[in-house]
Amino acid sequence: MSKAAIEIVGLRKEYGRVVAVDGIDLSIPKGAFVGLVGHNGAGKTTTINMLTGQLSPTSGAVSVAGTDVVKDPGAARAKLGTVPEHPTLYEYLSAREMIEFVTELRGGGDVQWALNVAGLGSASDRLIREYSQGMRRKTALACALVSRPPVLVLDEALNGLDPASADRVVGVLAELRQDGATVLLSTHVLDTLEKVADRVVLMEHGKIVVDGDISVLAGVRQRLREVSAMPD
Amino acid sequence: MxxxxxxxxxxxxxxxxxxxxxxxxxxxxxxxxxxxxxxxxxxxFGFLPTPGQAVPVDQWGLGLATVASRLANLVAAAVILHSYADMVRGPDRAVLDVHPVRARALVAALAVFTLRARLYLPVSAGVLLVPVGIQGSWLAYAGALGLIFSAWLGGIGVGYLVNLGAVWSAYSESWARVLDALRGDNPRMQAALIYAPGVALAFVGISVELGAIGLGAGLGGWTFGFAWLAIPMCLGAVAWAFVGRLADGYYVKASLLLADVDGAWGATENEDTAGDVYLxxxxxxxxxxxxxxxxxxxxxxxxxxxxxxxxxxxxxxxxxxxxxxxxxxxxxxxxxxxxxxxxxxxxxxxxxxxxxxxxxxxxxxxxxxxxxxxxxxxxxxxxxxxxxxxxxxxxxxxxxxxxxxxxxxxxxxxxxxxxxxxxxxxxxxxxxxxxxxxxx
Structure with missing residues (x-):
């Protein structure tokens, strides 16, 4: 069995003639904090959806903490804490009820700790339908973190968070990592990665074009600027 | 408490x-x-006796059985479509897709939701049938209502089974040729889902017809015929017995299937036809x-x-x-x-x-x-x-x-x-x- 927390081999996703992810390989050891970056449409979210068992690959293999995601997506979910790009929550529950529900599904967790991470304060007993986008994202983050799963996959999870909340969440992620959790964070905010990530993966056109330690971040930043300046 | x-x-x-x-x-x-x-x-209800007439129920029981079977089939068709909307495309899926799922418990809860939220179907049909009780006989009304409730329950059991079975068949190599032959312009994965309601209704429809025969016979004097009213409900119960096992294997995979179906439709929009949709x-x-x-x-x-x-x-x-x-x-x-x-x-x-x-x-x-x-x-x-x-x-x-x-x-x-x-x-x-x- 692989010792990697996340193991991706030859992962490919096609939609007809469109190749969204083009045969990528990625191995992330336990306890790593990896930033996944790239322009919109680079294939980050498609990769994350395949990694979290929400999308089946056209070919290739993907495993999380030793569980084959393609063969058994249900079992893989138990090892993953995921915040999708567009989190969906029960509108007619409060954040506290939602997190308590997820805690039960995951077989345990510290609800109060997760609520503190989310930083919703007294709003945690209001219905989610009354929440702003940022508050919804905080709730989704709390749901992903509450049971302290071994692997965290966060897709643009810090978008819409106020700076103080983003800092608090980043701090919690760093702590979880110290405890052995593996974090894959997709983001456009490279400054965040600079603080906590030890590895950066850059995707372009469905391929991994840069995969290196945090020292490559400056080059990645430059590359993203250059690609932004190119005409479509 | x-x-x-x-x-x-x-x-x-x-x-x-x-x-x-x-x-x-x-x-x-x-x-x-x-x-x-x-x-x-x-x-x-043209077959019902007019007020003041005393016509024995055995003379209009077959007419009632025909109407009851049509209403029961309508109710079954509606609840089968609802079972797709509640379980396959329901709002719970998007919320739960990132969490571990206890598929049997979830599908059971969804079925309870369908039972509660779709109760309006047999109740509305029961209201439509009230003239049968007023102008004819309340026993006949109860029989027709029994057939409708039986069809409603049967529709939920069979609907859940067939919709999960559709996901299984979409992943089954042995069904690939059949689905390719049936799919037309649709992605293969979707063909199974498209035809699932029809398959479910075919099974429930046959059971409803048998129930209606029993209703007619019961109103005609063969008391045991009333027992036939339970046939659709029993079919639903038998179907439900298999739902748990299919749910374990295919509730989660339905999300993957839906993502692929939606992705495949998206991919049909190339640069020349971007934005083209039906009509x-x-x-x-x-x-x-x-x-x-x-x-x-x-x-x-x-x-x-x-x-x-x-x-x-x-x-x-x-x-x-x-x-x-x-x-x-x-x-x-x-x-x-x-x-x-x-x-x-x-x-x-x-x-x-x-x-x-x-x-x-x-x-x-x-x-x-x-x-x-x-x-x-x-x-x-x-x-x-x-x-x-x-x-x-x-x-x-x-x-x-x-x-x-x-x-x-x-x-x-x-x-x-x-x-x-x-x-x-x-x-x-x-x-x-x-x-x-x-x-x-």
């Missing part, structure tokens, strides 16, 4: 229901059924209509594809009997037109306000889409009615029904937004009943 519920999904649904409070609009279909009773009495030619130069056509195709596609499937099935079933074509054709027409009423729930509510969109143009676009989708039912059914049965007037009346349904569906969508579907369901019942009365 309420018993502790061990199923977390049931508990969460209960909490959601508590926070939502009573949604009075959900009673609208039952109110609609009350309003429809006088309209539908002559057309459905998008109607929207050239009409941006609001084009937006509505895209919304209909991308969020409520089953009304477009299902309209054609229903229309062709009704035409085939109505080849021998104009009555059958009219009854089911009218039912399918009012269903397809519901597409407009369902649209507000799929549209961001703030968007039109933010863009300052003229409400009339939205109303008109939804009206056109509902009418255009109705063509899938009207074309085959009206062909059979006019060419096979020579019933040109009825075919024209069916087109009129489609127009009125589209008008009302679009109007309630503008007026009631998220709860428009309930308001339309009530209106649709009255329209259908009125149409049947006029045709009679």
């Amino acid at each position: 309420r018993p502790v519920v061990s199923n977390p999904y049931l508990r969460v649904h209960r909490s959601i229901a508590k926070h939502q409070g009573i949604v009075w609009m959900r009673l609208a279909p039952v109110v609609g059924a009350v309003a429809a009773v006088p309209l539908v009495s002559d057309s459905l 998008s030619a109607l929207g050239v130069g009409r941006p609001q209509l084009l937006r509505t056509l895209r919304l209909g195709w991308r969020s409520l596609r089953v009304h477009a594809t299902g309209g054609w499937v229903a229309g062709i099935l009704v035409a085939l079933g109505g080849w021998a009997s104009a009555d059958t074509a009219v009854f089911w054709g009218a039912g399918a027409t009012v269903w397809v037109a519901s597409v407009a009423a369902l649209m507000p729930a799929h549209d961001p509510p703030w968007l039109d306000d933010a863009l300052g969109v003229d409400g009339f143009s939205v109303w008109r676009a939804r009206l056109v889409v509902a009418m255009a989708y109705s063509f899938g039912v009207l074309a085959p059914v009206c062909c059979v009615l006019s060419l096979r049965h020579g019933s040109f007037f009825i075919a024209a009346a069916l087109m009129g029904l489609a127009t009125v349904c589209a008008l009302i569906s679009s109007t309630v969508a503008s007026k009631f937004k998220d709860t428009a579907a309930w308001a339309y369901a009530a209106s649709a019942l009255v329209l259908w009943a009125g149409f049947m009365g006029v045709i009679k």
Whole structure:
């Protein structure tokens, strides 16, 4: 069995003639904090959806903490804490009820700790339908973190968070990592990665074009600027 | 004190229901059924004795059995479609897709949700049948109502099984050729889901016919016939016995299947045809209509594809009997037109306000889409009615029904937004009943 927390081999996703992810390989050891970056449409979210068992690959293999995601997506979910790009929550529950529900599904967790991470304060007993986008994202983050799963996959999870909340969440992620959790964070905010990530993966056109330690971040930043300046 | 519920999904649904409070609009279909009773009495219950007459039940029991079987089949068809909407495409899926799932417990909770939320179907049918009790016999009424409730329960059990079975068949290599032969222009994975409601209805329909035979026989004096009323319900129970195992393997995989289906549809839009959807030619130069056509195709596609499937099935079933074509054709027409009423729930509510969109143009676009989708039912059914049965007037009346349904569906969508579907369901019942009365 692989010792990697996340193991991706030859992962490919096609939609007809469109190749969204083009045969990528990625191995992330336990306890790593990896930033996944790239322009919109680079294939980050498609990769994350395949990694979290929400999308089946056209070919290739993907495993999380030793569980084959393609063969058994249900079992893989138990090892993953995921915040999708567009989190969906029960509108007619409060954040506290939602997190308590997820805690039960995951077989345990510290609800109060997760609520503190989310930083919703007294709003945690209001219905989610009354929440702003940022508050919804905080709730989704709390749901992903509450049971302290071994692997965290966060897709643009810090978008819409106020700076103080983003800092608090980043701090919690760093702590979880110290405890052995593996974090894959997709983001456009490279400054965040600079603080906590030890590895950066850059995707372009469905391929991994840069995969290196945090020292490559400056080059990645430059590359993203250059690609932004190119005409479509 | 309420018993502790061990199923977390049931508990969460209960909490959601508590926070939502009573949604009075959900009673609208039952109110609609009350309003429809006088309209539908002559057309459905012409066999009943007139007030003051004392005609033994065995002389009109077969007539009641025929009507009860039609209503039971309508209820079964509706609840089978609801079972797809609740389990396969239901709102729980998006919430739970990132968490571990106890599939059996979840599917059980979803089935309880379907039972509770779709109770309006047999209750509305029961209201429509009230003249049977008043003019005929309350025993006969109870028998007909029993068949309808049995069909409703059978529809839920079989609907859940077949929808999960559809996911299994979509992944099965041995079914690949069959699905390729059936799929037409649709992605293969979707073919199984498209045909699932028809398969479920075929099974439940046969059991309903057996139940109706039992009802007729029971009212004719063969008491054991009443036991046959339980056949659809027993079929549902047998189907439910297999649901758990299929849920374990295929509830989660349904998410992957849906993602692939939606992705495959997205990929069909290449640079030359970007934005093209069903009937998008109607929207050239009409941006609001084009937006509505895209919304209909991308969020409520089953009304477009299902309209054609229903229309062709009704035409085939109505080849021998104009009555059958009219009854089911009218039912399918009012269903397809519901597409407009369902649209507000799929549209961001703030968007039109933010863009300052003229409400009339939205109303008109939804009206056109509902009418255009109705063509899938009207074309085959009206062909059979006019060419096979020579019933040109009825075919024209069916087109009129489609127009009125589209008008009302679009109007309630503008007026009631998220709860428009309930308001339309009530209106649709009255329209259908009125149409049947006029045709009679």
